[in-house]
Amino acid sequence: MPSNLSEERKISYLEDLKTLLRIPSVSTDPAFKADILRGAQEVSKQMLSAGLQNVEIFETAGHPIVYGDYLVDPSLHTVLVYGHYDVQPADPLELWHSPPFEPTIRDGMIFARGATDDKGQFLCHLKAVDGLLKDEGTLPVNLKIMIEGEEEVGSPNIAPFLAEHKERLKADVLVISDTAMYAPGHPSLIYGLRGLTYHQIDLQGADGDLHSGYFGGAVPNPADELSKILAQLRDSHGKVLIPGFYDEAEDMTVSERQAYASLDFKNETLAQAVGVNRLNPEDGYNGLESRTARPTVEVNGLLSGYTGKGAKTVLPAHAMAKVSCRLVPHQDPVKISQLLEAYIHELCPDSMKCQVTHIQANPPWITDPNHPTLEAAAQAVRNFYGKEPVRVREGGSIPIMDDFQRVLGLPGVLLGLGLSDENLHAPNEHFRVENFYKGIELIKELYRALAQATEL
């Protein structure tokens, strides 16, 4: 179904998206602090222009949270929308075909860091509000929207914010658009997300870098030792080797595996899409199950010694790895981090000083795939796309799903408007402009469907 937005609105909405994308609101790096603040101000400005009320920028212990609402009638359902204006770092910069913070349209896609994760997606909600208020003068639900600035660093200040503003944020359902559709033109409803633990491992050998000729073979080499440790994190069957890792990990249910099996997923198609010869899923699971519903451990970064051109015969003093785990219900991220740290220390020879730094820890999240809120969202998809959405879990983490469930007791709907090939967290991130326009219309349908649901 084509978007029925007017050309005038399309042009103006796309300009507003570009304005957001020009702000390098990288949350993990303190160098971008001022840009984060500019990001929050721009969100607040666009909330006001959409017609939201009570718009306010709330300071937190970290980056600010922007809030706005439109309260029609206490008898209507109340929907709380969550999004984030912060983005991942853009490096490696040299791999971008256009600068990450100069949004560029090519082949119907808008390229910029944050395009699909999550500026393009949360903006669909603001523009749905804008359209509904302009065309109908009101909304079918009471709407509360909060857009935060620390999603990419684990949302450390959301739980305190929810606790402090419990009354203000009171709602019947939480809606988030920060995931991907199952396939172009085929939305999915996500009923589970993996948790995350993220660590930095530092191995220190000698006091300083040494000449590898003079000392090699006698002095312990942290790059060698780190490799040996990392090699023992996961075996060739995709099984994580950290002792106790699977103890609390709940396997997929029989009905889930049947639902997954009914999808047209093929390992070969995903392998081809990302440019590898073959996937390496966990034994006994296909690629879709492995990447969404099975826990894993990954090396996210490596640095040691000489990495420039040519040769430098150095025996490095230091080696560093970034290592993360993706978790499934009911693995506890804090416990998994402790298991990982203990295992690393057990593997590390006593010739090395070894430090494991805990950077991030977020629990997994799961809900009933047949919850009434998901049924309402499915109705919205049927109304707009004329087809049944796919119900699957997703492999990424939205750290605050657990907070909303725990602190506010809210059921959640994850209705993604992006696609998984849009290079989120990678160079050349993009968002299909058509899906931006369609996303705005789909969100209007979602508000209507939630309004009509008897039970939420």
Added chain:
Amino acid sequence: MPSNLSEERKISYLEDLKTLLRIPSVSTDPAFKADILRGAQEVSKQMLSAGLQNVEIFETAGHPIVYGDYLVDPSLHTVLVYGHYDVQPADPLELWHSPPFEPTIRDGMIFARGATDDKGQFLCHLKAVDGLLKDEGTLPVNLKIMIEGEEEVGSPNIAPFLAEHKERLKADVLVISDTAMYAPGHPSLIYGLRGLTYHQIDLQGADGDLHSGYFGGAVPNPADELSKILAQLRDSHGKVLIPGFYDEAEDMTVSERQAYASLDFKNETLAQAVGVNRLNPEDGYNGLESRTARPTVEVNGLLSGYTGKGAKTVLPAHAMAKVSCRLVPHQDPVKISQLLEAYIHELCPDSMKCQVTHIQANPPWITDPNHPTLEAAAQAVRNFYGKEPVRVREGGSIPIMDDFQRVLGLPGVLLGLGLSDENLHAPNEHFRVENFYKGIELIKELYRALAQATEL
């Protein structure tokens, strides 16, 4: 024995060393091409000021070679001196306590990249010539000095240069000062050097970096796979696991091991000196044997994914390692490189594109520890230091020793003036100023002793 250089000469010689050290003549990085040329010009200038004749800068296919000589009488022995004015890269820059190319004196040491490797050492020869010509009006031998600019990148143009200038370079013995003394005040004569092969390993997984949440557990991770490969290069007993690696490796002789055993070497002392809890020498060998007379493989560098502050949940597309082997007689570096490459490809799973780039390959070198040239050098050490030099092998590589032996048929003397704790190839490289002055006097003694040797 204190140096008997006049204060005036000390000051002037040290200034000349500083001038050399201010030039960032890094040979491996094309960005320093102009500095390499400035380095060659400064060496040529200092040769002329020392009184050398026929001074000339010879172009090569790479960086130039500077030559000068002083030919007294055809009936005297002819000594060929070799050194290098190029240096290793200075990074990581942030670990230097003073800038690498602003020579700084602290605690009786001069700190700068190249201070001990090899600018401070070859300059002792130029200053010995300067002193002898000023004080005695002549030299006890015919002297030829060549200082090259590509030692740190494997001296690819020395063999052709030797072949082309065979007549000009004709000599009875080769002298090189580019190694370390055994201990402060206790020079060593090096009769063996390890060879070197240096490689870059590149593993490519997906076409681009991916979100580790969306794809982790299903898409092969090159940082994981690289770690698994590197972990299989050397076992926990210090044995290299590359098939065929030891086939041509000659073990130390019984008399060599006895000579090594008679030295006061202790693993604990070396461990303490470099700041590690313990060494990890090859099983059956102590640290001195392992670092000088046993072959090994080392990881010199690692790079993959995100290496900045905080967390970036990326599944890297690419992972890189620099890997080198140190070789002993009679391992063939080209063959060893081929064995390494074949082994890497064998270990690499078919989910990765794997490339092994050969960067450097130099043969090991060994000579008779009792050769007449070493006896003459020992006499010089006795004359100046009043003690017997230690005769050992060294673990580094001087790529051209094999070229001089093969092309010119020259026996070699390696009389080092540095110390192994002077951070060569590492941050805060330095050279003891006292050893610079003493080195100049010791070299004069060496020329005299070589002049008196009946057979060379």
